Amino acid sequence: MTLINVTKLTKEYDxxxxxxxxxxxxxxxxxxxxxGPTGTGKTTLIRLLDLLEEPTSGNIHFDGIDVTHNKxxxxxxxxxxxxxxxxxxxxxxxxxxxxxxxxxWRNEKSNVIEQKINNALALVGMNEYQARNAKTLSGGETxxxxxxxxxxxxxxxxxxxxxxxxLDPNTTLKIEEILANIKQEKKTAxxxxxxxxxxxxxxxxxxxxxxxxxxMQVGSPNDIFCLPQSLDVAExxxxxxxxxxxxxxxxxxxxxVKVNSHSLQVxxxxxVGEKVYVLIRPEDITFAxxxxxxxxxxxxxxxxxxxxxxxxLVRIEIDCGFPLLGVVTRNSAxxxxxKIGKRxxxxxxxxxxxxxxxxx
Amino acid sequence: xxxxxxxxxxALQLIISLDPEVxxxxxxxxxxxxxxxxxxxxxxxPLGSIIHFNKFYGKRLLINxxxxxxxxxxxxxxxxxxxxxxxxGPLGSLGIxxxxxxxxxxxxxxxxxxxxxxxVSALSGVDKGIAETAVSLGANRLQKMILVLREARYAIISAxxxxxxxxxxxxxxxxxxxxxxxxxxxxxxxxxxxETSKGNLELSLALGMILIFLALLVNIAFNQxxxx
Numbered sequence: 001m002t003l004i005n006v007t008k009l010t011k012e013y014d015x016x017x018x019x020x021x022x023x024x025x026x027x028x029x030x031x032x033x034x035x036g037p038t039g040t041g042k043t044t045l046i047r048l049l050d051l052l053e054e055p056t057s058g059n060i061h062f063d064g065i066d067v068t069h070n071k072x073x074x075x076x077x078x079x080x081x082x083x084x085x086x087x088x089x090x091x092x093x094x095x096x097x098x099x100x101x102x103x104x105w106r107n108e109k110s111n112v113i114e115q116k117i118n119n120a121l122a123l124v125g126m127n128e129y130q131a132r133n134a135k136t137l138s139g140g141e142t143x144x145x146x147x148x149x150x151x152x153x154x155x156x157x158x159x160x161x162x163x164x165x166x167l168d169p170n171t172t173l174k175i176e177e178i179l180a181n182i183k184q185e186k187k188t189a190x191x192x193x194x195x196x197x198x199x200x201x202x203x204x205x206x207x208x209x210x211x212x213x214x215x216m217q218v219g220s221p222n223d224i225f226c227l228p229q230s231l232d233v234a235e236x237x238x239x240x241x242x243x244x245x246x247x248x249x250x251x252x253x254x255x256x257v258k259v260n261s262h263s264l265q266v267x268x269x270x271x272v273g274e275k276v277y278v279l280i281r282p283e284d285i286t287f288a289x290x291x292x293x294x295x296x297x298x299x300x301x302x303x304x305x306x307x308x309x310x311x312x313l314v315r316i317e318i319d320c321g322f323p324l325l326g327v328v329t330r331n332s333a334x335x336x337x338x339k340i341g342k343r344x345x346x347x348x349x350x351x352x353x354x355x356x357x358x359x360x
Numbered sequence: 361x362x363x364x365x366x367x368x369x370x371a372l373q374l375i376i377s378l379d380p381e382v383x384x385x386x387x388x389x390x391x392x393x394x395x396x397x398x399x400x401x402x403x404x405x406p407l408g409s410i411i412h413f414n415k416f417y418g419k420r421l422l423i424n425x426x427x428x429x430x431x432x433x434x435x436x437x438x439x440x441x442x443x444x445x446x447x448x449g450p451l452g453s454l455g456i457x458x459x460x461x462x463x464x465x466x467x468x469x470x471x472x473x474x475x476x477x478x479x480v481s482a483l484s485g486v487d488k489g490i491a492e493t494a495v496s497l498g499a500n501r502l503q504k505m506i507l508v509l510r511e512a513r514y515a516i517i518s519a520x521x522x523x524x525x526x527x528x529x530x531x532x533x534x535x536x537x538x539x540x541x542x543x544x545x546x547x548x549x550x551x552x553x554x555e556t557s558k559g560n561l562e563l564s565l566a567l568g569m570i571l572i573f574l575a576l577l578v579n580i581a582f583n584q585x586x587x588x
Contacts, residue, residue, distance in 0.1 A: 050496055052492060052495065052496060075500065078495070078496070078498060079498040081496075082496065082497065082498075083496040085489070085493070085496075087489075088493075089487060089489040089490055089492075089493045091490065091493075091507065091510075091511060092510075092511055093510075101494070101497055101499070101507070102497040102498050105497065105498050105499050105500070105503045106498060149497065150497070153497070153498060
């Protein structure tokens with residue numbers, strides 16, 4: 001059975017809509033990431049799911065129990081959940097006592113508490129910090145204590161709101177490693193909100209994209225990043241080549257799509273006459289000086305307009321009747337002597353293109 | 361001026377020699393105020409918590425009234441208790457007029473608004489996230505309240521110190537319903553008042569110094585507690 005089932009969940013504050021008719025399912029033991037820009041209601045959704053706030057309308061079922069409003073049931077189910085907040089708050093007591101709170105409140109015996117705390121501290125690598133006052137810890141250490149504290153009660157779902165938003169890259173890496181371990185070793189389902197798409201991709205089995213107070217798309221990381229279903233999602237996940245076009249021909253699965261004056265070959269299921277957006281990932285485009293013999297069905301000539309170094313890569317923007325972005329390694333850019341103003345050939349496969357519907 | 365100087369010297373002698381009367385009066389002041397303070401605290405912590413953790417109509421007004429009562433005149437409280445426990449009053453049959461119990465009742469009434477009000481502000485000073493974090497970790501209402509009280513412990517200790525200070529230093533109430541009976545209800549403040557009017561400045565000064573010294577000791581003790 002689905003662990004958390006959310007239907008038509010809406011939340012308003014003072015008449016302002018924060019979340020609009022959210023439908024979402026969380027399964028037992030899965031790792032689910034909510035991604036979306038800041039201010040789209042990720043935190044509010046997490047707080048609703050953790051039963052800290054009540055929705056304006058809609059329903060939340062946990063393990064078949066309706067926990068939308070009933071106080072007693074919300075309290076009982078809350079004890080099967082836990083939350084690590086974006087800026088975790090620790091109590092003014094030792095690290096050990098901080099982690100012990102949840103267990104004491106559940107009337108666990110002190111020898112069991114000790115055992116569980118030691119395990120939790122080991123998992124986050126903080127055993128030697130037991131006696132320290134938690135208020136004196138750094139941001140990353142506080143985060144780890146908060147994770148241990150949320151994990152020690154063996155929740156069925158652990159919510160994490162932006163678990164690494166305030167941390168430096170090294171600490172972020174450490175926290176992600178801890179989360180990856182939890183995912184592997186525990187039965188706990190992880191539900192994390194993050195604005196860092198790549199983090200969602202690294203840690204989650206399933207991703208939900210929250211844009212403009214709605215869940216726009218839910219799917220595997222591959223679905224979300226390669227097959228976005230709407231322009232908003234495509235833009236959010238950073239597909240940079242988004243070109244308006246019209247399907248003009250169809251030969252079973254091979255379509256011809258007209259973009260400006262160019263015809264592109266695309267493998268897809270759209271109908272002739274449909275208005276579409278053509279999405280091409282920059283990394284799927286191959287550049288060369290002249291048209292090469294290759295399996296790529298699409299080949300366009302253009303002039304290099306701009307070159308931007310990106311670490312070991314170079315981002316190349318060419319004009320071939322419309323702007324097209326691609327990347328090459330810095331080495332090949334130097335070898336091939338790419339320069340602004342030079343004419344080059346861009347090629348990409350018919351399967352590298354993803355089409356989404358265009359309404360206007 | 362010479363009087364004052366000689367008085368100070370005499371006062372020091374009284375203190376250093378552990379004059380039995382001085383010690384007895386100081387001890388009585390201390391235990392009466394301490395008992396009042398403990399009783400008031402037992403009432404005020406739950407009361408303050410209930411006020412802080414519940415939303416109800418008139419909450420703001422109630423807090424305002426409590427804060428106003430911080431400065432209620434001690435004689436007004438004395439009069440109020442007097443009316444109740446005098447022979448003709450509703451509690452007259454208890455026969456507690458002019459006993460330490462009467463003084464303690466008066467002091468509890470006097471300092472309850474102080475400790476309650478300051479407890480409410482102490483709890484309001486705790487980060488809202490503390491209560492929420494507790495709830496998310498599975499605390500029930502009572503467990504959440506205890507945790508927040510614990511987080512506010514230093515501010516609450518200050519509230520209790522304020523209550524104790526007010527109790528140990530008041531004089532009007534002890535005079536009115538305690539009666540300043542030698543060896544029974546005479547406290548430092550009532551003794552000072554009496555001895556001064558008798559012209560016995562040495563004893564008054566000695567008692568005054570002890571009162572300040574006591575206040576200092578209490579503060580140091582609580583400070584130690586805070587820094588532990």
